[in-house]
Amino acid sequence: MEYMNTAPASSAAAGEPRWLTDEEQRVWRAYVDATTLLEDHLDRQLQRDAGMPHVYYGLLVKLAEAPHRRLRMTELAKDAKITRSRLSHAVARLERNGWVRREDCPSDKRGQFAVLTDEGMEVLRRHAPGHVNAVRQAVFDRLTPEQQKSLGEIMGIVAEGLQPCEAGADLPWLR
Amino acid sequence: MEYMNTAPASSAAAGEPRWLTDEEQRVWRAYVDATTLLEDHLDRQLQRDAGMPHVYYGLLVKLAEAPHRRLRMTELAKDAKITRSRLSHAVARLERNGWVRREDCPSDKRGQFAVLTDEGMEVLRRHAPGHVNAVRQAVFDRLTPEQQKSLGEIMGIVAEGLQPCEAGADLPWLR
């Protein structure tokens, strides 16, 4: 009746999947609930206050931290863990807002830089406090220092496992 | 230059936001990276194999576990942590697929049940192994038992904090 329950018996059948134990299920559901609620919460806060979803805000942040407030599209996509296509659409929108501007790459005529404008920088400055506050309230204020450390380690491991081999063949970016 | 960095000095100005420390930032970025990559990974796996995104799969699971494979729309939305509007659209799609059917509630003419069809149950059965496998590979196989326990606790805390007060005024569900 369940979709991921304890195996009835450890039947060593080759094709038999290793179902999640009850405890694993609890963990997984907590994860799904928390991430769903949190992403929703942050999206709503930023949409209301800054007029953009969480991902877009993240893009502005990456640009703000980059050398000349500029990053090649592919770099930015990689940093933000999103596809190039998604980034193209996103930057188009941010450009319409006047927060980002595109610039041609001199050394490679195919290349494009996404550049954070002063206006974009200003938007970031204005709305960072609210965002940090939301993150703090939802996450850090509720966790002990040990839990925070744990969270960092765990998420680091998970992220690394899903990363496109880190400097190997960047398959997901070929999509 | 950064959007959530260490405070320059602990200026006790009333409006001064409590920026994240470097370590908190590392944790937060790991969290964002991991959740982005994982959700993307699961969506892709389920879309490819089962023809639906992760959220939709989750809805079928909730229904499969419910008493008569049926749940009131609002209940289902609450369980899945999504808005009613999103659920309405989702169920409409799942209904077109023949995996879910709507039924009127006899005791409340406004109410609707979402009911998992046999076909829907079958889809779940067929694709559960692949999904469990993906989750296991990305998460559980990479974490020690202690880390798994930690993850469960931490995510439980975060989820609880964002929950609509649990049996209190369910504000988010009025939206």
Next chain:
DNA sequence: ATCTATTACTTGAACTCTCAAGCTCTACGG
């Protein structure tokens, strides 16, 4: 009884994301 507030759910439009092409340019092998 009737009026109002609330609950339950849906709808449509605007926006975002994905997927599969597509275009242009670079790299490099002959």
Next chain:
DNA sequence: CCGTAGAGCTTGAGAGTTCAAGTAATAGAT
């Protein structure tokens, strides 16, 4: 030099999501 494979980025269409507004029925208050 070509010619072709691949890189870098964009595009359009379809699917999913959000937000604000809408319909219909119930619950309470008068």
